[in-house]
Amino acid sequence: MLLRPLFSSLLLATVLLGASEVPTAPIPPGVDVARALALTKAWQDDQPERAERKLRVVYWTPSDREPAPSHRERLTRVLTYMQEFYATQMASYGLGRRTVNLEIEADGLLKLRVARGANPFNQYRTESGQEIRKDCVAVLEKEGIVADDETLVIFCNLSTWDAEKRTMRQNSPYYAGGDHRKGTAWQVDSPLLDPALLGEKTAMLTDGQYGHISVGRYNSIFVGGVVHELGHALGLPHCAESPEEKRTRGTALMGSGNRTMGEDLRGEGPGSFLTLGHALKLLTHVQFSGSVKGMKEQPTVRWHDLAVDGGNGGNGGNGGPITMTGRVDASLPVYGIVAYADPTGGGDYDAQIGAAVPRADGTFTITVPAPSTSKATGGDLRLVACCVNGAASDRAAKDDNPMLPFALDQGRVDVTPARIQLGLLAALRANKAGTLTDAMRQDLHPTAQEALRRLLAPDHAKDKPEPAEVAATVRELPLSDTRPSAASTGWNGVHYDRLPPQDPLLCGGKLFTHGLYAHAEAKHVYHLASAWKRLSGSCGIAGTGYGPVEFVIRGDGKELWRSGVVNPGTPLTFTVDLTGITQLELLALPTPKGNGGAWSTWLEPMLHRE
Structure with missing residues (x-):
């Protein structure tokens, strides 16, 4: 909602951010901000449903620790700074001083619930986020607050500050996720976390992750981290600033802007800013708009x-x-x-x-x-x-x-690959509508023609030959044109030349015409009868998968090739000698992180006679 000054900490945030004079951000052609405001207002004002949703903030501490000194005062300043940052950035695009809403007590300080973990400090790790969240949810439930319908910020008391040695270590969850209705951001608290220290250049410390830095730099990173991670809890993904924005405006908040926040106060750079695209997206977030009308509906x-x-x-x-x-x-x-x-x-x-x-x-x-x-x-x-x-x-x-x-x-x-993909998608829609013609097929790029042919083919291998049955005159053959003796995947079945149900094989910014869907944990076994000499191809995380996975190729039970841990990105290529191999196994294995999003795919694997 529109920000209304409520307490003195706002004055500090305003001074630190220079918000007394709202800057005007550049708006490119094609972005009619007035139209966006008019569209949203007209819809929200028609049979309106209003509610002031507020950020729910919980301070979590392990069983053997008390909250860090002055935690409530400091975190009031931290979140007021965050609140003012969003208000200033939204206003810079002509969207009004819209921002998140804080719960403020009668004494002018943040309402800060305290949750205590069941275990001591040394039993918590970066990966302990969900365990910590459960403790916080229990505290909120006592007030009748349903955490899954709220935007939460959890400050974890999992840093260790040695004032004598001036060293800082943290072992805390530090991530976030959410959408326009709900989200959670995990943050780390410390006695030094305070936006009032952003301008400090002379006092130094040694941080376990960032090395020898000033106290001001420490707060750029970790106060900036609060603002950045809350962005994720509000539904914002990462993005970078353009070279021109880097020169004139600084660093995008949802890129590396969590590390440059307030650096202008130390004369070290222009600081951080919210991109126009993300400001537009926040315009209708329930925290920013005050409208709950239709908020649970997912539009088509x-x-x-x-x-x-x-x-x-x-x-x-x-x-x-x-x-x-x-x-x-x-x-x-x-x-x-x-x-x-x-x-x-x-x-x-x-x-x-x-x-x-x-x-x-x-x-x-x-x-x-x-x-x-x-x-x-x-x-x-x-x-x-x-x-x-x-x-x-x-x-x-x-x-x-x-x-x-x-x-x-x-x-x-x-952008040629994008044009090829657009042509392919148009042909798939036409086929679904029963309007696909031969002329439309012929107008496609050759890569799209082949991908379309395979996508429209039956999605099974029962009528295909085993590799051992292929005539010797065939010198090379896509592996997906043969029948495995066994095949299984970790999710959504076995599929050929597509991502389920009928999506093109996209990986690393490239369209592949054939391949094997192999969501981890997956195994494809082929009978070769020593008839093939070589296997070549690529492998990677396809589509919107996020992995990670590991790919392994075995021959007669012996490991022939292993990828190592593969994350989304450019596919890995491989060439494997199959001389004398009778049975080929292709494995896609989950890592210790599990198989969530493990859209592993064998891309254009080819059998060769020589």
């Missing part, structure tokens, strides 16, 4: 006539921005569109972001800066529709959330 979103241009894109471009056009409609009004150009790897920290407000007919033009990385060889373009009830299509079914590949060569973008 449909994209039409999508087209991609820019980069090198086959047009002789010079690596410039990527432009996407199209039309969107949904079961609820769409007031904003956010696009991400995310290179593979990097955990989406390096994803460039763009924003648009659709016109009255639903059409839009959105521009995304070209990713600046020179390391990745590809990436994905993602479109997200922001609806008036706060929901976003990145939380919806894949049909509502298009993902298009692009190629990267030393930082130069080629």
